[in-house]
Each structure stands twice: as structure tokens, then as C-alpha cells.
Amino acid sequence: MDIQELAAEIEVEGEYAMEGIDFISSGEQFLTFLLAKEQYGVEILCVEEIRSWEHPTKIPNAAGYIKGVINMRGNIVPIVDLRIKFNIGEPQYTDTTVVIVLTVKGDSKSRTIGFVVDAVSDVLNADEKEIKTAPSFGGFVPEHYVNGLVNVGEGVVTLLNVEALQTIEPHQ
Amino acid sequence: MSIDLSQFIPSFLEESFEGLELMESSLLNLEQGDDEAINSIFRAAHSIKGGAGTFGFNDVTVFTHLVETLLDEMRDGRRSIEQNDVEILLGSVDCMRLLIEAIRDETDCDTTKIEENTKLLEKTLAIEESSAKTEGDSNAETSSSEPNQGISVWQIDFVPEHHLVQTGNDPLLIFSALAELGEIIVVAKTKELPLLNDIDPEELYLSWHITLTTESTEADIKEVFEWVEDECLLTITQEKAIIDTPQDDVTQQDEASTSNTTIPEQQDLAKSEIKSAKATDTTQSSDKAVQKPKAETVGSIRVGVDKVDSLINLVGELVITQSMLSELGTDFDISKIERLTSGLDQLLQNTKELQESVMRIRMLPISFAFNRFPRLVHDLSKKTGKDIELILKGEQTELDKTVMEQIGDPLVHLVRNAVDHGIETSEVRIANGKPAKGTITLDAYHQGGNIVIEINDDGGGINRQAVLNKAIEKGIVEAGTSLTDNQVFDLLFEPGFSTAIEVSDISGRGVGMDVVKRNIQSLGGRIQVQSEEGKGSTFKVNLPLTLAILDGQLVRVGTETYIIPLITIVESLQTQTELINRVSGDMVLYRLREDNVPVLPIYKLFNISADSEDVEHALLVVVEADGQKVGLMVDDLLAQQQVVIKSLADNYQQVEGISGATILGDGSVAMILDIPGIITAALKMAQQTHTTRNHQQAVGVIA
Amino acid sequence: MTKILVVDDSNSIRDMVSFTLKSAGYQTVEAVNGKEGLDKAQTEAFDLVISDVNMPIMDGIELCGELRKLSNFKFTPILMLTTESSGDMKQRGKSAGATGWLVKPFNPEKLLATIKRVVR
Numbered sequence: 001m002d003i004q005e006l007a008a009e010i011e012v013e014g015e016y017a018m019e020g021i022d023f024i025s026s027g028e029q030f031l032t033f034l035l036a037k038e039q040y041g042v043e044i045l046c047v048e049e050i051r052s053w054e055h056p057t058k059i060p061n062a063a064g065y066i067k068g069v070i071n072m073r074g075n076i077v078p079i080v081d082l083r084i085k086f087n088i089g090e091p092q093y094t095d096t097t098v099v100i101v102l103t104v105k106g107d108s109k110s111r112t113i114g115f116v117v118d119a120v121s122d123v124l125n126a127d128e129k130e131i132k133t134a135p136s137f138g139g140f141v142p143e144h145y146v147n148g149l150v151n152v153g154e155g156v157v158t159l160l161n162v163e164a165l166q167t168i169e170p171h172q
Numbered sequence: 173m174s175i176d177l178s179q180f181i182p183s184f185l186e187e188s189f190e191g192l193e194l195m196e197s198s199l200l201n202l203e204q205g206d207d208e209a210i211n212s213i214f215r216a217a218h219s220i221k222g223g224a225g226t227f228g229f230n231d232v233t234v235f236t237h238l239v240e241t242l243l244d245e246m247r248d249g250r251r252s253i254e255q256n257d258v259e260i261l262l263g264s265v266d267c268m269r270l271l272i273e274a275i276r277d278e279t280d281c282d283t284t285k286i287e288e289n290t291k292l293l294e295k296t297l298a299i300e301e302s303s304a305k306t307e308g309d310s311n312a313e314t315s316s317s318e319p320n321q322g323i324s325v326w327q328i329d330f331v332p333e334h335h336l337v338q339t340g341n342d343p344l345l346i347f348s349a350l351a352e353l354g355e356i357i358v359v360a361k362t363k364e365l366p367l368l369n370d371i372d373p374e375e376l377y378l379s380w381h382i383t384l385t386t387e388s389t390e391a392d393i394k395e396v397f398e399w400v401e402d403e404c405l406l407t408i409t410q411e412k413a414i415i416d417t418p419q420d421d422v423t424q425q426d427e428a429s430t431s432n433t434t435i436p437e438q439q440d441l442a443k444s445e446i447k448s449a450k451a452t453d454t455t456q457s458s459d460k461a462v463q464k465p466k467a468e469t470v471g472s473i474r475v476g477v478d479k480v481d482s483l484i485n486l487v488g489e490l491v492i493t494q495s496m497l498s499e500l501g502t503d504f505d506i507s508k509i510e511r512l513t514s515g516l517d518q519l520l521q522n523t524k525e526l527q528e529s530v531m532r533i534r535m536l537p538i539s540f541a542f543n544r545f546p547r548l549v550h551d552l553s554k555k556t557g558k559d560i561e562l563i564l565k566g567e568q569t570e571l572d573k574t575v576m577e578q579i580g581d582p583l584v585h586l587v588r589n590a591v592d593h594g595i596e597t598s599e600v601r602i603a604n605g606k607p608a609k610g611t612i613t614l615d616a617y618h619q620g621g622n623i624v625i626e627i628n629d630d631g632g633g634i635n636r637q638a639v640l641n642k643a644i645e646k647g648i649v650e651a652g653t654s655l656t657d658n659q660v661f662d663l664l665f666e667p668g669f670s671t672a673i674e675v676s677d678i679s680g681r682g683v684g685m686d687v688v689k690r691n692i693q694s695l696g697g698r699i700q701v702q703s704e705e706g707k708g709s710t711f712k713v714n715l716p717l718t719l720a721i722l723d724g725q726l727v728r729v730g731t732e733t734y735i736i737p738l739i740t741i742v743e744s745l746q747t748q749t750e751l752i753n754r755v756s757g758d759m760v761l762y763r764l765r766e767d768n769v770p771v772l773p774i775y776k777l778f779n780i781s782a783d784s785e786d787v788e789h790a791l792l793v794v795v796e797a798d799g800q801k802v803g804l805m806v807d808d809l810l811a812q813q814q815v816v817i818k819s820l821a822d823n824y825q826q827v828e829g830i831s832g833a834t835i836l837g838d839g840s841v842a843m844i845l846d847i848p849g850i851i852t853a854a855l856k857m858a859q860q861t862h863t864t865r866n867h868q869q870a871v872g873v874i875a
Numbered sequence: 876m877t878k879i880l881v882v883d884d885s886n887s888i889r890d891m892v893s894f895t896l897k898s899a900g901y902q903t904v905e906a907v908n909g910k911e912g913l914d915k916a917q918t919e920a921f922d923l924v925i926s927d928v929n930m931p932i933m934d935g936i937e938l939c940g941e942l943r944k945l946s947n948f949k950f951t952p953i954l955m956l957t958t959e960s961s962g963d964m965k966q967r968g969k970s971a972g973a974t975g976w977l978v979k980p981f982n983p984e985k986l987l988a989t990i991k992r993v994v995r
Binding site: 181219225227337339342345346348398 | 884885886887888890891894895898929930931943949950951952953958969972973974975976979980981982983991992993994995
Binding site for chain 1: 732733777778779780818819820822823824825827828829830833835839840841842843
């Protein structure tokens with residue numbers, strides 16, 4: 001499923017409802033997803049595509065959270081299981097397991113990595129002032145991966161720093 | 173209109189460098205009376221001069237003009253071709269290269285060499301024709317610089333020859349050019365006009381009388397008739413000067429105003445030209461400020477039209493196949509299976525040809541790498557006093573542009589080495605009953621999917637004992653080790669090894685054969701030496717045709733598929749129990765004829781699970797890198813195929829033991845094994861665990 | 876549209892001439908030597924030919940002579956691009972049937988001004 005379809009499926013209220021994907025709001029937009037029961041969000045502009053899980057090709061001697069690489073239209077894209085990386089929930093691979101492919105464009109080159117999550121949930125609009133800094137006593141997700149927290153109804157969404165997520169620790 | 177000329181400069185630079193190479197190689201082979209060679213050298217210099225003039229590189233124009241003058245004398249036969257002149261011209265080519273490189277790099281050129289060479293050229297030219305003035309400058313057009321003399325009336329009689337129009341000249345256009353100078357009255361004279369029946373429609377029978385009122389000079393008017401002056405009777409007489417208009421008077425005379433409208437326009441043009449020149453100036457200086465990297469890195473390939481055409485044809489075929497297949501797919505039933513199979517075969521064929529064609533675009537003849545050697549050998553033989561002939565073979569053999577760029581330096585080193593250490597002095601050669609003139613041969617040819625470049629010299633060959641002694645002295649091998657000839661020659665490529673008794677000026681300092689070998693290996697190639705004492709040596713460089721594609725052997729370990737580059741594979745075999753030897757615990761050696769080959773199970777290396785972990789009756793793929801063989805243990809041998817190499821580092825990072833990845837026919841990704849990397853890593857591991865006890869296992873010598 | 880055949884073995888000069896002409900609204904066809912130029916002239920008509928003199932395989936003078944033998948090039952203007960400002964080269968061009976010449980180095984403005992003298 002690509003982001004256009006996804007956006008089309010998500011109900012949008014009020015004046016933006018007729019405008020499909022171009023529902024520009026003052027704040028930034030985030031794609032939210034689930035790791036176990038927790039909600040996380042990443043900047044929607046980084047989302048390349050959302051694909052279903054397929055078995056990647058293993059990278060020899062890579063860390064456990066790096067599941068391997070897949071072929072995405074001729075590009076070799078590594079797959080990181082965020083559940084293992086952050087030690088949240090059970091890393092199970094079923095038909096509903098999804099991979100969010102994120103691209104960060106650098107000065108000269110961009111980097112694309114796929115992240116395994118339990119499910120994609122929503123598109124979230126958040127104003128800068130709605131984003132609160134996360135308390136600095138640690139959960140499983142190390143601090144430098146977190147950009148902030150946003151309250152959504154009763155719940156809270158942890159906004160992740162995509163660039164930090166994409167950093168790959170050197171082998172061994 | 174103002175056109176930015178700077179956009180054409182890269183292509184001017186490119187063709188100038190090509191021209192210089194052509195000049196150099198032709199000069200090196202120049203023989204008396206070889207008119208075509210002199211002509212092509214002259215043409216190259218001439219083109220560079222013309223381009224430099226057009227694009228405003230004055231120092232190049234001025235210098236090249238001298239070169240061209242000298243060449244012109246040779247071309248006309250006014251000057252015989254002396255070796256001394258050829259040397260001066262070679263030096264001049266170097267100077268021109270310096271000047272043009274300075275333009276490319278936007279730096280200032282070291283002028284001392286240029287000045288020296290200029291003096292040499294001037295001296296040479298002066299000897300031949302001290303009286304004759306150098307052409308060109310004196311011929312510069314001066315007509316327009318004559319002072320303005322105010323408005324005059326000119327009476328012009330223009331009687332063209334009948335065939336004037338057959339040179340493409342058109343009287344009407346001549347008159348419009350005159351009209352741009354001032355006001356004209358044209359009267360046609362028809363008295364020469366024959367009867368209609370006698371008219372030849374290709375001839376011109378008219379003549380004209382023109383009255384021109386203008387500020388322009390007689391020279392300006394003559395210039396309009398410049399192209400036809402030999403094909404007409406032309407009389408121009410000044411009737412009278414009407415008014416002496418001071419030059420700074422802005423008021424235009426009524427009678428001249430209409431036709432003079434073009435003059436301000438021209439001034440505008442001139443101004444805009446100056447502006448654009450200024451603009452480029454400032455960009456150049458700001459570029460200098462930020463220290464722009466060399467323009468060299470901007471890669472471009474000039475592709476022959478034939479290659480592009482073949483590509484277009486193939487794409488056409490591909491489109492046909494595609495439409496055939498999609499038509500087949502719209503209402504497919506099992507009865508059409510045969511057509512489907514043949515369609516798919518066709519698709520395979522098309523794809524393969526298309527791939528080959530696309531690869532061919534990156535392929536250039538190796539002459540691009542070879543063409544520097546005639547000069548190099550020429551200079552080196554002068555320097556060493558050795559008499560050497562260089563023979564180039566297989567110059568049209570093509571290889572990938574990137575490989576070509578990177579193989580240049582290693583080849584230079586090998587050629588220098590052949591001059592320095594290979595070829596003996598003439599006295600020694602004569603004493604040994606050889607021809608006084610030594611020969612170095614560079615030969616390139618295709619072999620399988622590889623290109624082989626051989627550097628052969630008929631010199632003294634490699635002194636086996638000298639190499640061995642040196643290696644022992646340097647601690648590379650232990651005294652008393654018994655080695656085959658090939659193993660001894662391989663010692664030349666060990667770091668820190670040099671057979672020259674002293675480090676010579678020619679083979680360079682610091683860069684050894686080990687670097688040559690490393691560079692070749694980093695291109696996925698290998699180098700071997702054959703030598704016979706007294707007869708000469710041959711260095712054989714084996715390179716993949718391209719870096720983007722490799723021939724691979726697909727192997728399976730557990731659920732994973734890996735690709736082993738075919739070039740590294742020595743052989744594949746099923747192990748026989750009696751040939752398996754276990755040494756010092758867990759190290760397994762397999763006896764392959766006289767070699768003991770260490771066995772590396774891939775599952776262990778990569779920490780994955782395999783079908784079988786048993787060394788007995790296992791499949792071994794014996795691979796070789798750096799002269800070291802190892803047996804990679806795999807579960808299954810799959811197909812051999814060409815694979816396109818993709819980088820893992822783009823989105824991930826380099827992985828030890830893996831040189832890249834590729835996409836297989838089913839769309840899945842497979843890792844390509846980095847054989848030299850795996851062997852180095854395995855040896856390191858083995859040495860750590862087993863220290864030095866087992867070094868008899870090693871084939872050859874490991875540093 | 877006025878169609879011009881540009882013949883020069885130097886890529887940069889040929890590109891420059893062709894670019895200038897196109898910018899001024901002319902249509903151009905390029906050839907890298909006299910032989911190629913002649914081949915092209917045999918298959919299509921041109922309103923003007925601009926040719927370098929010094930070229931490998933077939934030079935501009937020879938091209939000019941050959942073109943004049945073609946019936947549809949009898950009256951076509953042919954301009955020689957020459958660095959030789961000497962009368963000799965001009966004379967050789969004229970006797971081969973060239974209309975006129977343009978002395979290198981030239982700038983785009985001079986090129987266009989010269990062309991105005993041979994095409995309407």
C-alpha cells in the first residue's frame with residue numbers, strides 16, 4: 001500500500017475532507033504506527049512507502065535487529081526490526097506485519113531503510129507547540145531517537161527522529 | 173543577442189587534450205616525408221589555435237601559432253624533419269598541455285617552461301627564415317580602425333561577371349549590406365540583358381550603379397564587396413564630403429538617420445559582449461576563491477553513433493517482444509504455451525543484447541591507456557641511454573572506462589619497470605648476442621569475460637636467486653624455504669620488495685610493485701609474472717571488462733544464496749575422505765594435488781545454518797586470491813550467471829566478506845562474496861589461533 | 876525555416892556555431908568532416924553551408940568543390956571558416972566555389988552578421 005492510498009482511506013474531518021492528500025495544515029504531519037500497544041510517529045515526508053513483510057536476504061554477521069536486505073525496485077534496502085531494536089513486544093512476522101520504508105535525503109545522497117512495525121495506524125497533524133519534550137527517564141527507546149511526545153485523546157504518541165533511526169552502528 | 177561561450181569550453185578542452193595526444197603520438201612516430209602524419213599534427217595544432225582564439229585563450233593562441241608556423245614549414249617541405257625539431261615540438265606539446273590544463277583547473281600556468289620553449293621555437297624559426305616576417309599578426313584587419321571622415325557620397329559601379337551567382341553570392345544581399353552603411357540609391361543597368369530566348373537562367377546579366385551616402389570609409393565599402401572582388405568590375409569613387417561631422421556629435425543627419433539605425437544596435441552588441449565577458453570573469457575569480465576541485469571528475473563519455481544506433485534498434489526489438497507478450501497475455505490459454513516460451517526466449521535474447529550494448533557504451537579502446545607509452549618510452553630511453561623500441565598490439569581491444577582510468581598508473585609502473593630493470597644496456601645486449609635494440613611489447617586481448625594486458629620485455633629476465641636472496645634478507649621468506657619459480661616471482665609483489673640495487677629515478681620511490689598488485693586487485697583483477705633468465709619477462713594483467721557486472725557462480729548454504737566471482741574460482745570438487753587432514757584441532761586442510769588448501773565452511777564464517785556441517789563428502793569451491801587458495805564449503809552449486817553489482821553501502825554499510833549484492837531473476841537479493849577479503853580474514857584468524865606452527869600449510873608466502 | 880549545414884571537425888567550434896545559429900532561429904545540421912557533410916548534402920537541401928577548411932578525411936576546399944557539382948548546390952552560399960587570413964587560402968576557397976569566408980577567431984555576433992550577408 002502506498003501513502004496515497006493510505007491517506008485516502010483515513011477519514012479527515014472538516015474543511016480538508018474534500019482535498020484528499022493535500023490537506024495542508026499549519027503543523028507537521030506524522031505517520032503513526034504501533035509497536036506492541038505503544039504508538040509512535042515519524043514525519044510523513046520521510047515515508048517512501050509501506051509494504052508488507054517479506055523475507056529479506058540475511059546480511060552476514062549483522063546485529064539481530066537488522067533482518068537483512070530486500071530489493072525495492074532495484075535498490076538494495078536494509079530492513080530493521082524496530083521491535084527488536086527497541087526491545088518492545090514480540091518480533092513475530094505475520095501477514096499483517098508491515099514495513100515502513102523511510103528515506104532521508106542528505107546533501108549528496110539519500111539513505112533508504114525499511115522498518116518493521118506491528119501495524120500502521122494513522123496520520124497525525126501536530127502543531128509545533130503541541131509537541132512536548134519527552135521526560136528523560138528512560139523507557140526502552142533511547143533518548144536520542146525521540147523528538148517529542150504528542151497527546152492524542154487519552155493516549156500519547158512518541159515522535160521518532162528518523163535520521164537517528166537510520167544510523168547504523170558499525171559492525172561488531 | 174549574447175551567447176555565453178563558456179558552455180563550449182569543456183568540449184574545447186576535451187578535444188584539445190585529444191589533439192595534443194594525437195600530436196604527441198604522431199611526433200614520436202614521425203618519419204621523413206610522412207606527409208599525412210605532418211598534416212594531422214598540423215591540423216591538431218591548427219584546431220587548438222582556432223578554438224583557443226574563439227574562446228579567448230590568448231596565451232594558447234600565441235604559443236600555438238609558433239608551433240603551427242614551424243609545422244607549416246615542415247608541411248610545405250620548406251623544412252626537413254630533424255630530430256632536434258621533433259624534440260622541440262614534443263616540448264611544445266607539453267607546454268600547450270600545461271597551458272590548457274591551467275585553463276581547465278583555473279589556475280595560473282608556470283610560465284618559465286613556456287617562455288623557454290617559446291625562445292627555442294623562435295630561434296628555430298629564425299634560422300630558417302630570418303627575413304620572412306611571421307604571418308598572421310600583420311594580416312589583422314585594420315580597415316575598421318581608420319578614422320571617421322564624416323559623411324560622403326560615393327559612386328559605385330558594380331559590373332559582376334555572368335557566373336557570379338554560381339558562387340552563392342547574391343547582389344541583393346550585397347546591396348542590403350551597403351544599405352547598412354548609409355543611404356543608397358541603386359540603379360540597375362539592363363543593356364547586357366539578352367533576348368529571352370538567349371537567356372541562360374543560371375547567369376547574371378545585370379550591372380548596377382549605386383550612390384551611397386555614408387560615414388563609412390572606402391575600406392568599409394570594399395569589405396562589402398570582398399567576396400566578389402575577383403568576379404566583378406568594381407569602381408568606387410568619392411564624390412564629395414558633405415559635412416564634417418565631429419565624432420562626438422550625437423545629432424544624426426536626416427538623410428543618414430534611417431539607414432544608420434543599425435549602428436547603435438551594433439554598439440549594444442559590443443557592450444553586451446563586454447558585459448558577458450565581465451560576468452564570466454567574476455565567476456571565474458569566485459570559483460578560484462572556493463578552490464574548485466579539478467574539472468576532471470566530471471565524467472563524460474563520447475559514444476560512437478553506431479553504438480547508440482544499435483541500442484535504439486535493440487530497444488525497438490524489445491518493444492516488439494513486449495507487445496507480442498502482452499497480446500499473448502490478454503487471452504492466454506494453455507494451447508499458447510509454446511508461443512509464450514518462444515516469446516520469453518526472445519525476451520531473454522533481447523535483454524542480453526541490450527545489456528551488452530549498454531555495457532559497450534562504457535567501453536573504450538585500450539589505445540586511450542596505451543597512447544601515453546610511446547612518449548614515456550621515448551623519454552625513458554633517452555634518460556637511461558638504452559635503445560628501446562615499443563610495440564603496441566591490440567589497441568582496439570575495448571574495456572570499461574572506469575577500469576581504464578584506474579589501470580593507467582599500474583601500467584605506467586610496469587612499463588617503467590621494464591625499461592629500468594628489464595631491458596639491458598646495448599653493450600650488455602650485444603655481449604649476450606642479442607640485438608642492440610631492446611623491445612617492449614604491450615599487448616591487449618580479450619579472454620573469456622576478461623581483458624588481458626601483457627607487458628613483455630626481451631631483457632635480462634628475473635634473476636631467481638637475486639630475488640630469493642633479497643626476500644630472505646628482507647625477512648619476507650625464511651632461508652632454506654623451497655619455492656617454485658612462480659612463487660619466487662610473486663615475491664616481487666611483496667610490500668617492501670625492490671630488486672633495483674638502488675632505488676632508481678625511473679621506477680620511482682615509494683611506489684612498489686605491491687601497490688601495483690593492490691591496485692589491480694582492487695579492480696577485481698590479478699597479475700602474474702613469467703620470466704626466463706636472459707630472455708625477458710612478461711607481466712600478465714588480467715582484468716574484468718567492467719566493474720558493474722561480474723560472472724558469478726551461485727552457491728547455496730542453508731537457505732541463503734551467495735555469489736562467488738568466477739574469476740576467483742580455481743575448481744569445484746566433492747571432498748574425498750582420505751584427502752582431508754585435520755591439523756592443530758579444528759583446522760581442516762584439503763589435499764589438492766601438492767597443495768594443502770584450508771577449508772572454510774561458509775556457514776561458520778557467516779554464522780548461519782547449513783544443510784550439512786560435515787567436511788566429508790562436502791562440496792568445496794576452491795578459490796584463489798593473493799596467491800592463496802582456500803576451499804569454501806557450500807551445500808550446493810547452483811547456476812552460473814552474470815550479475816549486476818549493487819552497493820550495500822548506499823543504504824547500509826560495507827560488510828566484511830561481502831563485496832556487494834545483486835538482484836537475482838526472482839527479484840530476491842543475493843550477496844556477492846569478497847574472496848580476497850574472506851581469505852585475508854580467515855588467514856588472520858588462523859594465524860591468531862595457530863601462531864606460526866602451521867606455516868607449511870600456506871601456499872607461497874604470506875607476509 | 877533556414878536550414879544550415881555546419882561542417883567542422885572541432886566539437887567545440889561546431890557546437891558553438893550550431894548553438895549560435897539555433898539561438899538566432901536557424902535550423903542546423905552538423906557534420907564532422909567534408910565527407911560526412913557531402914553525404915548529408917546529397918540527401919537533403921540546405922540554404923547555407925558553413926565549413927571549416929582544415930579537416931581530416933575531406934577538407935573544406937574539397938567539400939566546396941564537390942558541393943558545386945551537385946545540381947541543388949549550384950547557387951547555395953558556402954562560407955569557409957578559416958584561420959588562414961592569408962589571401963592564398965581565400966583564393967583556394969574562391970576557386971573551389973566558396974561564396975565567402977569568415978576568419979577565426981570570430982564571435983557569435985560576427986558569425987550572425989556574416990550570415991546575414993548570404994541568406995535572406
